[in-house]
Amino acid sequence: MDATFWALMPPVVAIVLALITKEVYVSLLIGILAGGLFYANFNVLDALETTFTIMGERVGSNTNIIVFLVLLGMLVALMSKSGASRAYGSWASRSIKTKRGALFATAGLGALIFVDDYFNCLTVGTVMRPVTERYKISKAKLAYIIDATAAPVCILAPISSWAAAVSSYIPADYSHVNGFALFIQAIPYNFYALLMLWLVFLVALTGRDFGPMYRREQLAIRQEPPRPETAPEGRDRPRGRAVDLLLPTACLIVTVVWGMAVLGRRSCREAGLALTASNVFANTDAPMALCFGRSVTLLVMALLYIPRGVMSFSGFVEGFLDGFKLITPALLVLTFAWGLKSFAARLDTAAFVRELFDGQETLT
Numbered sequence: 323m324d325a326t327f328w329a330l331m332p333p334v335v336a337i338v339l340a341l342i343t344k345e346v347y348v349s350l351l352i353g354i355l356a357g358g359l360f361y362a363n364f365n366v367l368d369a370l371e372t373t374f375t376i377m378g379e380r381v382g383s384n385t386n387i388i389v390f391l392v393l394l395g396m397l398v399a400l401m402s403k404s405g406a407s408r409a410y411g412s413w414a415s416r417s418i419k420t421k422r423g424a425l426f427a428t429a430g431l432g433a434l435i436f437v438d439d440y441f442n443c444l445t446v447g448t449v450m451r452p453v454t455e456r457y458k459i460s461k462a463k464l465a466y467i468i469d470a471t472a473a474p475v476c477i478l479a480p481i482s483s484w485a486a487a488v489s490s491y492i493p494a495d496y497s498h499v500n501g502f503a504l505f506i507q508a509i510p511y512n513f514y515a516l517l518m519l520w521l522v523f524l525v526a527l528t529g530r531d532f533g534p535m536y537r538r539e540q541l542a543i544r545q546e547p548p549r550p551e552t553a554p555e556g557r558d559r560p561r562g563r564a565v566d567l568l569l570p571t572a573c574l575i576v577t578v579v580w581g582m583a584v585l586g587r588r589s590c591r592e593a594g595l596a597l598t599a600s601n602v603f604a605n606t607d608a609p610m611a612l613c614f615g616r617s618v619t620l621l622v623m624a625l626l627y628i629p630r631g632v633m634s635f636s637g638f639v640e641g642f643l644d645g646f647k648l649i650t651p652a653l654l655v656l657t658f659a660w661g662l663k664s665f666a667a668r669l670d671t672a673a674f675v676r677e678l679f680d681g682q683e684t685l686t
Contacts, residue, residue, distance in 0.1 A: 329669035332357035336662060347651075350658035357665030373661065376668075380660035386609040388653060391440065393616035395649030398444040400623055400641040401570065404632050406562035411452040413564045421457040425467065425526035428454065432471030433519070435571070436479035437578050438612060440652065442472035445571065460542035463535060470522045474515035480506060481579050481603065502604030561632045566623075573622045578615030582606040 336353025340346055354377070358369035381388065401407050418424050428450045435442040446468050454464045476484040480502075488505050510516075525531075531539045586606030587597055595601045627633040633641070666672070 328360050329666070329671040329673075330675075331360060332662060332665050332669070333671070347654055347658065350655070350662060354658060354661040354665060357662065357669060361665060361668055376664045377657060377661040380664055381657055384656075384660065386613060387656070390609055390612040390616060391649050391652055391656075392646055393613060393620065394438070394441050394444070394645075395647075396642050396645030397441070397570065397574070397616060397619060397623070398448060399645035399648050400620075400627070400633075400638065401445070401562075401567050402448055403637065403641045403644060404562035404566055404623075404627055406564070406566035406570075406632075407448045408452070409562050410449050410564040410567045414450070414453050415456055418453060418457075421459065422526060422529060424450075424453050424457045424459060425463075425529075426523070428464065428467050429471055429522050429526055432468055433475050435472075435575075436475045436482050437575050437615075438482065439472040439476040439484070441574070442476065443468050444648070446472070449567065458542045458545070460535075460538040462538040463531070463542075466535065467522055467526070470518045474518045477512060477515050478509055478519075480509075481582065485603065485608075502600040502602075505604075506600070561630075562627070566626060566632060569626065570619050570623050574615050574619040577618045578611050581611035581614040582608060585611055 332353045335356045336349050339349035339352055343349060354373055355369065358373040359366070362368035362372055414427060418427055428446060431450065432442055432446045435445060447464070450468075451461075451464065473484075476482045477488075479485060485502070485505055583602055583606070586602035586604070589595075589605040589607070590597050590601050593605065595605065624638060628635055628638060
């Protein structure tokens, strides 16, 4: 269909509603339905049929992403259920003596987990929340530090899910451009990520807050400190130690990097490319490597937890369900975002924007 002004309406509807209602799921869904109505010329039945067909197709074509997100949720849930996260937090609380130290430790841990930003957010948030609560750091500031380190670190790390994804965006007909080498060369120009990391550590060093963050911090200071968590009684009483978090995390990083290298080398051989580091990581399958790394890490956690009595076998299996529940919000957002993107493509939104700017260039 021809690109018109109405091609912009689905994303505009979703963004405006999200800003007004602060409800992401409903806003994205309404944006998708708006796209379906425009695409079906306001035929409600056709719009609904097209909407669910497109969303089903998008979910099917992104199964690998869904699988590794579910595996990620399982990892984080098992670390929490075993008591490993709590044990690491207790160890960190004994080692950290000041509020500034708690802020630096949160930012530093976020900078160390560079393989995947979502794993970064879930792990750092679970581990450092007891530490920051002890020093009366607000949840808003904890969320800011986590968010401001996770994505910037991953987009700057040469070996990460983001590096592989960005490298793969180079069109196939640009055979003279190496995606991984281009990613490396672009790191000094990634001003947002560099400035955000600098700002996070500057805020941690100075302890200065302003605006809504200052008010949140003042409110957290006046609140009563949380009571220490007590381990529940029963067969699955958490007995994990700090090593039960550190060892699986190290295993995940090593196996993901190794998986990316193996898959990249195989792709290079099939394409007849030289086995250089840039070619290997530019042609790897990052989602598959992440799935492989998380699967191996789950096996290592089973061997680490069950024989030592950290968790029972039934408790370990229940952790799978807890992990799926944990990751459900992210899956909903992804599914709705894929649907919105599909309607943007069918309504030729990109073509309309391109024609709009081409027209402005012609006038100038």
